[in-house]
Amino acid sequence: MDDVILEMRGISKTFSGVYALRDAQLTIRRGEVHALIGENGAGKSTLMKIILGVHAPDAGEMTFKGKAFRPQKPMDALQAGISMIHQEISLADNMTVAENIWIGREPASHGFVNYKALREDAAKLLAELRIIIDPSEKVGHLSVAQMQMVEIARAISYNADLIIMDEPTSALTEEEVGMLFSIIRTLRDKGVSVIMITHKLDELFEISDAVTVLRDGSYVSAHPISEIDEKKLISLMVGRELSELFPKQEAQIGETVLRVQGLTRKGLFEDVSFAVHRGEILGVAGLMGAGRSEIMTALFGGMPVDGGEIYIDGERVAIRNPRDAIRHGLAMVTEDRKLTGLSLCRSCKENISVTNLKRTSPSAFLNKKKEMEEVREMIHALSIRLADPEQAVRSLSGGNQQKIVLARWLLTAPKVLILDEPTRGIDVGAKSEIHRLISELACKGMAVIMISSELPEVLGMSDRIMVVHGGRVRGVLSRAEATQENVMALATNTVKEGA
Ligand SMILES: Nc1ncnc2c1ncn2[C@@H]1O[C@H](COP(=O)(O)OP(=O)(O)OP(=O)(O)O)[C@@H](O)[C@H]1O
Numbered sequence: 001m002d003d004v005i006l007e008m009r010g011i012s013k014t015f016s017g018v019y020a021l022r023d024a025q026l027t028i029r030r031g032e033v034h035a036l037i038g039e040n041g042a043g044k045s046t047l048m049k050i051i052l053g054v055h056a057p058d059a060g061e062m063t064f065k066g067k068a069f070r071p072q073k074p075m076d077a078l079q080a081g082i083s084m085i086h087q088e089i090s091l092a093d094n095m096t097v098a099e100n101i102w103i104g105r106e107p108a109s110h111g112f113v114n115y116k117a118l119r120e121d122a123a124k125l126l127a128e129l130r131i132i133i134d135p136s137e138k139v140g141h142l143s144v145a146q147m148q149m150v151e152i153a154r155a156i157s158y159n160a161d162l163i164i165m166d167e168p169t170s171a172l173t174e175e176e177v178g179m180l181f182s183i184i185r186t187l188r189d190k191g192v193s194v195i196m197i198t199h200k201l202d203e204l205f206e207i208s209d210a211v212t213v214l215r216d217g218s219y220v221s222a223h224p225i226s227e228i229d230e231k232k233l234i235s236l237m238v239g240r241e242l243s244e245l246f247p248k249q250e251a252q253i254g255e256t257v258l259r260v261q262g263l264t265r266k267g268l269f270e271d272v273s274f275a276v277h278r279g280e281i282l283g284v285a286g287l288m289g290a291g292r293s294e295i296m297t298a299l300f301g302g303m304p305v306d307g308g309e310i311y312i313d314g315e316r317v318a319i320r321n322p323r324d325a326i327r328h329g330l331a332m333v334t335e336d337r338k339l340t341g342l343s344l345c346r347s348c349k350e351n352i353s354v355t356n357l358k359r360t361s362p363s364a365f366l367n368k369k370k371e372m373e374e375v376r377e378m379i380h381a382l383s384i385r386l387a388d389p390e391q392a393v394r395s396l397s398g399g400n401q402q403k404i405v406l407a408r409w410l411l412t413a414p415k416v417l418i419l420d421e422p423t424r425g426i427d428v429g430a431k432s433e434i435h436r437l438i439s440e441l442a443c444k445g446m447a448v449i450m451i452s453s454e455l456p457e458v459l460g461m462s463d464r465i466m467v468v469h470g471g472r473v474r475g476v477l478s479r480a481e482a483t484q485e486n487v488m489a490l491a492t493n494t495v496k497e498g499a
């Protein structure tokens, strides 16, 4: 058909003998938003890197704009009219926003970079996209969401005919997602094609025209969006029906483990008080920017506070840094797992067990056998997709890297486990396994604090829900009281008097 812009057939790719893609195919039409979905490790990013010329396929054919296409490097793909927003942010921290956008094609006069033009062009582009970021700001000073917007601006600046977006919304607020979607619609109207990888099915139904499903590196099927529903998509992705997405077990709720009194950091949050009990899952809901992550980071000793008291098992403790927090039995999985926690070039095994060395080896010697057993159990429990526990974390898919961090902290067996967006970037199948695991830990008596921006997740998993808005606790709802509506009312601070 002549409205096809990209065609891939019979694509296979192995990494050290293990298949990442096996006979995959993809057809993209001009001016369509095409979603690409599949479980963590299904091969989505790898397929995109083949379009971009980062990886060469072992087998298969590709055509772009009707001609055979064999990019050897990303520059080839760019010149042909393809740009990509990567899953991992790929900006240079010590350079400015403008420099990052025009990297490799800076406007020059007399052989020197024209920094004024560079800044002005960037300002113009950002203004067109309605992105409010100072082009002369160093990228290292931006928030993760802002970095994501700069990546988006850069990808668009190439005036490509095909833009690939690998989980572009994972770090964006709802408002920013709305902005991105209106940018995507404008591009589509101009005839640009967009491939969008996402684990958020509601977004997929909102923005895409068609969808292709991959499973275990193979093509499953492709559909116009009007001919498929969420339930069908999930079963195509995971190869089975998923009945219970939030399998919460009823746990025995015991005595108070952690009590926080009047925790304050001026300008960020104020007078925050709450408690968690043994066996309890305390959900923390709120809009992006409400202060949820900041409160938990401060509790964990990651930032200084202006006031407040912390009690563990009834005793007041001082937590000045994460080391203190860990010593008192706290553990935290942070929101931006890519920036914290992982040693990318070390093995999966080492990354999972790094904080556990003390526990598994009471003597100075490492108990190798026990370590390996635990690591294997975790890999199985979280269904981490890897060829060998000794392989470098860098070689795992994005979602599987996140599971590695989760595995490490789950193994420390803390009294209180703080999880910040534990299932962001995780596919629907693994998500329910992670939920089951969290629920089991609670049943064993662990106290869990779970920040989540996904209301169904908070409502499904929590025994109580604490809602934060503007750095203050606006209310705590019991499982029975909590509904989508009253959580949102507290989160947006629009609770009616007497309600
Ligand atoms: N450079 C590499 N070396 C070794 N294995 C790799 C490499 N890149 C990817 N893989 C493997 O290929 C498989 C597919 O990974 P890919 O990143 O394409 O998955 P994905 O569908 O994008 O998953 P996610 O949703 O988690 O991002 C995984 O099993 C991964 O471990």
Ligand SMILES: [Mg+2]
Residues within 6 Å of the ligand: 044, 045, 046, 087, 166, 397, 398, 399
């Ligand atoms: Mg990926």
